[in-house]
Amino acid sequence: MNAYHFTLSDVALHALPSGALWAPDTGTLTVSDLHLGKSDRIARRRGIMLPPYETRATLDRLDSLLDVLSPRRVVCLGDSFDDLDAADSLDEVEKLQLTRQQAGRDWIWIEGNHDPGPVDLGGRHLMEWAEGPLTYRHIAKTGSMGEISGHYHPKCSLSRGGARPAFLIDAQRVILPAFGAFTGGLRASHPVLQALLSSDATAVLTGKKALPVPYAATR
């Protein structure tokens, strides 16, 4: 497995090609915007019945990371569930899979705008969480330092190839791409993201490999 290695507030971090963030020194694995139960919410609210497999597709991807890294702690950076009812919609197989993943490690659910309350599943439930100089929260705040956030589902493309989910990294913060299977994205060049990031930021494209490019060169 390859990764993009960088430091944030002097903490070594690896941006993984899968879109997860790994802190090797503390053994913390961070994933953002899982949107579990999204198909259930869409069926409930809009009557559209998408393939109801995004929860297991997302959990399967997470499984393969846990197998390789054996993290001491997993931080889910908010919007882990597409809404609070979606958390209840998980079937027994999916709940068991999640419980297996949580077993033997610290598990933190950060609150997101889609899931602004506790869920009836194991793990700690927090608004935000600090570890050393790093702060984990769902939505980035301007002016913060050492901040790890998600929410925006950033993606970007080069002159060749389609858009890929991407990490956006500068000296103050890292914004994670969405890890969930059924998730769209926001172009990295969107003004909201531009306002958060310095012009010398780096975008790390995900996919088979983690590919860093200057943020300014992305579209």
Next chain:
Amino acid sequence: MTPLPPQFDDWFSARGWSIHPHQQDMLDRADAPALLLIAPTGGGKTLAGFLPTLAELADGQHVGIHTLYVSPLKALAADIKRNLRTPVDEMSLPIRIEDRTGDTSATQKKRQRADPPHILLTTPESLALLTSYEDAPRMFRGLQRVIVDEIHALQESKRGDQLMLALGRLQRLAPGLRRVGLSATVEDPAIIANSLACNPDPCEILHADPGPEPDISMLVTEEKPPWSGGGAAYAIPAVLEQVRHHKTTLIFHNTRAQAEIFFHNLWLSNTDDLPIGIHHGSLSREQREKVEGAMVRGDLRAIVCTGSLDLGIDWGDVDLVIQIGAPKNVKRLIQRIGRANHRYNAPSKALLVPANRFEVIECIAALEAAKAGDLDGDPPGPGPRDVLCQHILITACAGAFSADELFAEVRTVGAFADLTREQFDECLEFCATGGYALRAYDKWKRLKQINGMWQLRDPRASRNIRMNIGTIQDTDTLKVRFRNSFKPLGEIEEGFAATLTPGDTFLIGGQIVRYEGLREMTVEVSRNAAKKPKIATFMGTKFATSTQLQARILRMFQTGDWGGLPDHTRDWLQLQREISKLPEADRILIESFPHNGQAHTVFYGFAGRNAMQTLGLLLTQRMEELSLNPLGFVATDYATMVWGLDPVTDPAPLIQPAALRDGFETWLQGNAVMKKTFRAAATIAGLIERNLPQNRKTGRQATFSSDILYETLVKYDPDHLMLDITRDEALSGLVDLGRIEEMLTRTEGRFDHVTRDRVTPLAAPLMLEVGRVPIKGEGRELMVERETQALMEASGLDNIDLPPSSPNWRVGW
């Protein structure tokens, strides 16, 4: 038999007309449950269809809707309304005629449902929408006749299947309904007759006098056609000369983009200021209506157009049809020529203008085929099940239904006559619960059964279902308008809009505009005097050259009988014969050469664009396995060109029939065409919603790629109905496996491999071909990696904060 009321005879004789034999035939058989009339354009076909209706309505006794007229084009409905008014007004018949299309106002539409006219003119989509309303039974009660115009054009697409399903529904609401089909000349009328009739009713086929032989030739120009490209700019002076010498000329193009470019160039050379207009489907309704009006008034000397004018619209005095670019299909050529000289029994005059050197050959082959009356066509497959799924949902919108009755109704549609109950139930189950192996939606199902009747769980869902009615796959488009103006100019694809940055220029409606910005999902532009625009990539349907035409071309190569060809084209073929060789029907010519630092290989398979595209996918997959690092390919009707990092030295393992057939199954699952097919089928079947403008007001992409849905299904629910439909469609329709099979049988693995140090004459046109397909394989990864590396180096970022002891990025562990 319906006797013609006296005022009709008076009207005919007052005009000095006599009734055509086929019009009389139609009257005589007015009581038949189904009738198909084959007549050339201009043969009084429409009147033949309507005469029995006018006769039956003449006494003013009928209340409500009597005849429904369905045509593939909105413009055609509007045109027929205009033409029908003449006899109705002149005979003072008490008949109300109205049209109803996507362009009809909401108030008008509402009124039409409450108080329908005697004759309603509409399109398949608008009809499908009408049948989705709860008041459909009341509206269509008393319906006597349905006339399907240009049925041959509908027959070729899912729009025809949707229409026939809707007719099945109407037949149940109005059991006495009689069906009439009007068709241009086709190779096999029985196929159309079978799809029109309410199975198992018979459908008699009537033939009108086909009229005199058309006068078709190829336009000879001083200027030689270019080696490649589709613009035919070289022919503009000659085309203008022809326009000057004729009263009204229709200039047909195969794609909208080509029509725009040609129109633009035509105006740059139009020193006489001849009044010339443009008409195609991407233009705004106002623009189109303006041109249509000017044409009817006889104010225009020429119209540059696409398929939107392809059908039997009566534009009056057209005395010349010019086809720019090879017609690809002889049947369509004949139909376009039928546009000229709308007087019955006068020969139609048409000129073919090849856009490039290869099209010269195609045009000559098409001319020969047209003269021989050799029409092309493939038999239709079974009714598409995605359209059936949509039909089930439409039926549910109208009210509770019984599955048994709906199944019986669907089986009356010719294309669905062999549908099994199991297949039907599978579609119903899909509509109800999504049909997933994981039964996740029992709580949120869309349809539920109450007392044996199926109905929507949440009646509000009907709004979404209605918004997604239709089978035409629009690429997502954005409206274009001038800044500070509300008048729309037309539409461009969202994908194209995304590539624009302020200051870019493109062509729309024949003028060059400058992109200013995006405002509330509308593209704002300003006028621009630039000479060279960035060109709008309008999606136009790309037709594949028919098997029959391809065979003629290959025969022409083999016989060396090039007498019909202009010198320049003959010289080109001779050069190809000297430098390499000419393709043969029973073996595949393969040429390899380097170009722009990449290895290129061309396979001349002559199997039509779609099949050659599939071949490109199969070949590049094999090349990926053989580590030849293919980067992409492009396909035309006659060849597939692949380029990559490594040269092909031995093509044998690539084109072995067994290997190609083996690779097909594996390939099928992962390829881009399948994903595109899946997207289309899933949209039609109601699994995903059309990307409607109102759903994408925010900059945020609310939807995610349908590719993800496809991949998830392949992994977690491989037997799902949508995958089954996708596979079927890909095999029979888009992918044209049949033509690959035809090519494999024809050549049986025989090939000639020619290696040269530069592009060969026959391969030259491929270099500028659009529609290149990138291969996202190892080669591409390598390229992206190199580009990111180059960008980092260029920005100097790769040297910043790099402690010498620890590597900064991309380290395996």
